[in-house]
Amino acid sequence: MPELPEVETIKNALLPLIKGKRISSIDILKPKLIKSDIDVFKTKLIGKTFHDLTRHGKYLFFHLDENLVIIVHLRMEGKFQYMHRGDDILSHARIIFHFADGEALVYRDSRMFGLFYLSDEDHYQSLDFVRKVAKEPFDMNENELFQNINKHQHLAIKTVLLDQSVLAGLGNIYVDETLFRAHINPMTKAKYITLEDTIRILKEARIVLNAAIKKGGSTIKTYHSIDNVDGHFQNDLLVYGKAKEPCPTCHKPLKFTKVNGRGTTYCSSCQYKRGPKTIAITGLYGSGKSSVREIFRKRGYLTYDCDAIAKDLYELKSVKDKVLSLFQMNEIDFNYMRLAIRNDANLDKKLKKILYPELKKYVKSIILKQTNRHLVFEVALLFDAKMEDMFDFVIGVKTSDSIREKRLIKRDANKYYEQNYDRDNHFFEHEKECDIIIINDGDISNLEKKLEPIFDKLNI
Numbered sequence: 001m002p003e004l005p006e007v008e009t010i011k012n013a014l015l016p017l018i019k020g021k022r023i024s025s026i027d028i029l030k031p032k033l034i035k036s037d038i039d040v041f042k043t044k045l046i047g048k049t050f051h052d053l054t055r056h057g058k059y060l061f062f063h064l065d066e067n068l069v070i071i072v073h074l075r076m077e078g079k080f081q082y083m084h085r086g087d088d089i090l091s092h093a094r095i096i097f098h099f100a101d102g103e104a105l106v107y108r109d110s111r112m113f114g115l116f117y118l119s120d121e122d123h124y125q126s127l128d129f130v131r132k133v134a135k136e137p138f139d140m141n142e143n144e145l146f147q148n149i150n151k152h153q154h155l156a157i158k159t160v161l162l163d164q165s166v167l168a169g170l171g172n173i174y175v176d177e178t179l180f181r182a183h184i185n186p187m188t189k190a191k192y193i194t195l196e197d198t199i200r201i202l203k204e205a206r207i208v209l210n211a212a213i214k215k216g217g218s219t220i221k222t223y224h225s226i227d228n229v230d231g232h233f234q235n236d237l238l239v240y241g242k243a244k245e246p247c248p249t250c251h252k253p254l255k256f257t258k259v260n261g262r263g264t265t266y267c268s269s270c271q272y273k274r275g276p277k278t279i280a281i282t283g284l285y286g287s288g289k290s291s292v293r294e295i296f297r298k299r300g301y302l303t304y305d306c307d308a309i310a311k312d313l314y315e316l317k318s319v320k321d322k323v324l325s326l327f328q329m330n331e332i333d334f335n336y337m338r339l340a341i342r343n344d345a346n347l348d349k350k351l352k353k354i355l356y357p358e359l360k361k362y363v364k365s366i367i368l369k370q371t372n373r374h375l376v377f378e379v380a381l382l383f384d385a386k387m388e389d390m391f392d393f394v395i396g397v398k399t400s401d402s403i404r405e406k407r408l409i410k411r412d413a414n415k416y417y418e419q420n421y422d423r424d425n426h427f428f429e430h431e432k433e434c435d436i437i438i439i440n441d442g443d444i445s446n447l448e449k450k451l452e453p454i455f456d457k458l459n460i
């Protein structure tokens with residue numbers, strides 16, 4: 001999807017090509033792209049000459065004779081091709097402006113979400129859809145932006161900044177880049193964004209957009225704005241499209257999540273989230289995760305045990321039916337299941353394929369309802385279930401093998417020796433992705449002492 005720098009690049013590339021060109025005829029191959037009256041569009045524009053091309057946000061304004069203005073939005077895949085004589089028309093041509101000298105301007109759009117609207121100089125800026133586009137970062141001051149952000153208290157800052165009526169010109173790529181540079185977690189609720197944060201957002205948005213405009217925008221995947229005009233800013237992106245790669249600042253792997261449906265890359269370590277957080281406690285069985293969770297609970301945090309949640313999931317009809325048929329049972333029998341899984345790793349995999357998506361859905365629903373308290377989840381198989389990106393902060397709990405063995409024997413000697421507890425726990429492979437590792441090899445007061453810095457950090 002073209003963003004502000006790409007649209008600016010298109011404008012700069014097109015203007016010298018179309019300036020002074022007179023339209024001799026128009027082919028409208030896909031009438032639905034034209035949102036104003038089609039007959040008027042055609043009859044009024046024939047014989048008119050292009051004088052200027054301007055832009056606001058991602059809207060392009062083509063200025064012609066007799067005060068006419070064509071408003072264009074490229075949406076997802078809209079592109080322009082300038083056709084010199086003898087050029088072939090490329091695929092997905094939807095609207096063609098033929099010029100008196102035999103050349104043409106072709107609008108191409110594979111998905112056809114684009115918009116064309118004929119207006120005039122006196123009215124185009126007051127049209128609803130144009131007027132609701134806010135100022136760009138270059139024209140807006142921090143107090144205006146702070147007020148606009150604050151109108152959306154309960155939304156994530158990323159969602160708010162994508163709203164073009166709050167600030168024009170930041171799309172998915174440049175919001176991720178701006179928030180990374182401003183050290184703000186994209187999921188921070190707008191109500192926790194301070195004036196100082198806003199000043200940083202504005203400053204970084206300007207830097208990012210200016211740099212991208214200088215380099216002609218980012219040509220991502222197949223998007224090419226206009227023939228032979230490719231942006232080069234993609235080489236300068238710090239986080240966008242780099243999930244799991246090391247953060248350029250702290251070298252921890254960048255996280256990927258969805259914020260209101262939009263893919264989002266960020267560093268959970270460098271991008272601080274003010275307000276309530278979601279915390280995961282993970283580690284091998286017997287490492288003492290429950291003791292950590294219990295300390296959080298006593299301090300007034302809302303805590304959840306994902307093993308207990310998983311057990312409750314068997315009550316759901318959709319889960320129960322699938323599990324019964326997988327194990328060929330009439331009723332849920334945990335002992336029977338445990339034995340069957342022990343001898344058949346494949347069965348275990350299939351069971352997890354049923355349980356994990358439901359568990360994720362359930363945990364997500366709790367997180368979505370989060371009010372002003374920190375949420376703490378104990379998730380033994382965090383990495384196995386690929387749930388690590390759902391949390392702001394991951395605590396890994398470790399202990400020495402001898403202490404662990406003692407704990408497990410105490411819990412249930414038979415189970416420990418009969419079952420391969422660690423078979424699916426990929427904790428060691430992902431240890432580096434934890435935000436902090438707690439070595440739990442002492443007593444409770446020792447453990448509390450080790451957690452103290454985390455409580456300090458969470459309550460900033």
Ligand SMILES: [Zn+2]
Nearest residue numbers: 247250267270
């Ligand atoms: Zn980082």
